[in-house]
Amino acid sequence: MSEAGERLGRMHIVSLAGGIGGARFLRGLRATAPDAQITVIGNTGDDITLFGLRVCPDLDTVMYTLGGGIDEEQGWGRAKESHVVKEELAAYGVEPQWFGLGDRDFATHIVRSQMLEAGYPLSQITEALCTRWQPGVRLLPMTDDRCETHVVIDDERGRRAVHFQEWWVRMRASVPAESIALVGADTAKPAPGVLEAIEQADVVILPPSNPVVSIGTILQIPGIRAAIAAKTVVGVSPIIGGAPVRGMADACLTAIGVETSAQAVLDLYGSDLIDGWLVSPEDAGVALEGVRVIARPILMHDTVAAADIARTALDLAGELAG
Amino acid sequence: MSEAGERLGRMHIVSLAGGIGGARFLRGLRATAPDAQITVIGNTGDDITLFGLRVCPDLDTVMYTLGGGIDEEQGWGRAKESHVVKEELAAYGVEPQWFGLGDRDFATHIVRSQMLEAGYPLSQITEALCTRWQPGVRLLPMTDDRCETHVVIDDERGRRAVHFQEWWVRMRASVPAESIALVGADTAKPAPGVLEAIEQADVVILPPSNPVVSIGTILQIPGIRAAIAAKTVVGVSPIIGGAPVRGMADACLTAIGVETSAQAVLDLYGSDLIDGWLVSPEDAGVALEGVRVIARPILMHDTVAAADIARTALDLAGELAG
Numbered sequence: 001m002s003e004a005g006e007r008l009g010r011m012h013i014v015s016l017a018g019g020i021g022g023a024r025f026l027r028g029l030r031a032t033a034p035d036a037q038i039t040v041i042g043n044t045g046d047d048i049t050l051f052g053l054r055v056c057p058d059l060d061t062v063m064y065t066l067g068g069g070i071d072e073e074q075g076w077g078r079a080k081e082s083h084v085v086k087e088e089l090a091a092y093g094v095e096p097q098w099f100g101l102g103d104r105d106f107a108t109h110i111v112r113s114q115m116l117e118a119g120y121p122l123s124q125i126t127e128a129l130c131t132r133w134q135p136g137v138r139l140l141p142m143t144d145d146r147c148e149t150h151v152v153i154d155d156e157r158g159r160r161a162v163h164f165q166e167w168w169v170r171m172r173a174s175v176p177a178e179s180i181a182l183v184g185a186d187t188a189k190p191a192p193g194v195l196e197a198i199e200q201a202d203v204v205i206l207p208p209s210n211p212v213v214s215i216g217t218i219l220q221i222p223g224i225r226a227a228i229a230a231k232t233v234v235g236v237s238p239i240i241g242g243a244p245v246r247g248m249a250d251a252c253l254t255a256i257g258v259e260t261s262a263q264a265v266l267d268l269y270g271s272d273l274i275d276g277w278l279v280s281p282e283d284a285g286v287a288l289e290g291v292r293v294i295a296r297p298i299l300m301h302d303t304v305a306a307a308d309i310a311r312t313a314l315d316l317a318g319e320l321a322g
Numbered sequence: 323m324s325e326a327g328e329r330l331g332r333m334h335i336v337s338l339a340g341g342i343g344g345a346r347f348l349r350g351l352r353a354t355a356p357d358a359q360i361t362v363i364g365n366t367g368d369d370i371t372l373f374g375l376r377v378c379p380d381l382d383t384v385m386y387t388l389g390g391g392i393d394e395e396q397g398w399g400r401a402k403e404s405h406v407v408k409e410e411l412a413a414y415g416v417e418p419q420w421f422g423l424g425d426r427d428f429a430t431h432i433v434r435s436q437m438l439e440a441g442y443p444l445s446q447i448t449e450a451l452c453t454r455w456q457p458g459v460r461l462l463p464m465t466d467d468r469c470e471t472h473v474v475i476d477d478e479r480g481r482r483a484v485h486f487q488e489w490w491v492r493m494r495a496s497v498p499a500e501s502i503a504l505v506g507a508d509t510a511k512p513a514p515g516v517l518e519a520i521e522q523a524d525v526v527i528l529p530p531s532n533p534v535v536s537i538g539t540i541l542q543i544p545g546i547r548a549a550i551a552a553k554t555v556v557g558v559s560p561i562i563g564g565a566p567v568r569g570m571a572d573a574c575l576t577a578i579g580v581e582t583s584a585q586a587v588l589d590l591y592g593s594d595l596i597d598g599w600l601v602s603p604e605d606a607g608v609a610l611e612g613v614r615v616i617a618r619p620i621l622m623h624d625t626v627a628a629a630d631i632a633r634t635a636l637d638l639a640g641e642l643a644g
Contacts, residue, residue, distance in 0.1 A: 051432050052435055052436035082404065082425070084426055085407065088425070088429030092429065104410050107406075107410030107411050107413075107414065108410070110373050114416075132414050
């Protein structure tokens, strides 16, 4: 094993993660550092109770993606999925019908809901689900407390707060968000293991997940941001040349008054948090005092590309940690 | 319309019902008296919570059978059913795996469980589910209270009580039942509408459902037996020539010390309850003081045969009420 390989093998890596983008980055990270201990702190602000079942879209996307069960084309949900249950629920006239839940996916939510009802915390449930999926990382929810992202909108039905999923999935973020709030954040505690993992980490990675409703959400759980800020932190810009790498991050950034640019997201995170920042070559001019900015291709075409980006981030972290 | 037809059209009929046998009889009853007001009091002693979802096998069998959604061959569950959710739950290692729940069926249990969680009683939930299925009868659970049949067995794991479904479905009643008890019966109340429907009934029909764990269960809910006994009651024997018409009623009868015969079941119900009793020609010798016994073919080959039997029962009731 090379010296670099040995170093990676001993490494404790913590990565935050939202959904699709974060999961794909993590697949690259795991590929480039297969022997490292990787702890993933997943966003649960998108979680929603549908049909009485607790759905954790981001945790599941990470779990399915790293566990080989993801619908690769779609980026979320299960491969070879069917939709019988959803069709039947619609036949009963039960709402909502705008959220896409497949039959395989339903089983995950049924198991999770049953365990929640039995009193298990989400962190233990996630661990139990992962015994099947073997994602090769330790996947922790940011918190075991119920903590949901709500969005204030003003449309023909008036000014009101809706669950993030209603805005994101049903409205496809087409109605401008006046504000975005993580309801329950004030009293939420990091899930068991979260602060310990950060403390033991050699590096904390912020993948190109949504800086507002994914990474930003995780950072709002009291104690997490400060713990991360004390570490060597390398982020990958979710914005390339003024547009999101994928998804609708621009709608979220606009809602909080932040420009959709690699510079603005770096400024948002701040130099107290970030030590290294990976941007795309067209954003080479991005700069912030106290932050080492590196310009490299950061588009995750495939797992090889994601692994290259992850390797660059780890190498940069290694340099920064000196 | 004939005089008999007019009489049937004005009739208020109450029928008790278990699962498959009861549902098929009811299809015949509805066919022979399409304009009658039929209220079905369904057994809920078989109900069970699986994977955190409330399953009501008998209510659903009646609803699906009369609503055209039943798996005709199997007699229970949905037609054109798939089993993706069940396979996925098994992949998670979640128990039990011996209960057959299909994807379409899961949707029913999800809706029911969500409504229970929201505080609706089972009777209102059943009514809501029936707005989709339009069974052509008013389907009422015997009670809104939780009331489950348990069976005491003694096998290699020792003497213990198991849920009726575990004995019936998992063990296929192969282990002798020492006793059968309806847990919660003492304090259960008839569901809203049950006693009123019986009071207004011109006739109460006991279809060839299981006399112990279906009809017997319904009769155990305080108030129901006495209300029915005050009416003209015609029963159809579930036993033909010493064997159950279908299912494993013999195992249940044996458990309560009753012989598997048309005579013994009539004796079990008693002349205080029953006014008319339909038996198969080979059981023509059956007799009980105060009960009019009629011997006719009572095997329900198809809906036409079931309709003939139902018509015979209604005609007998008419004579008895005479």
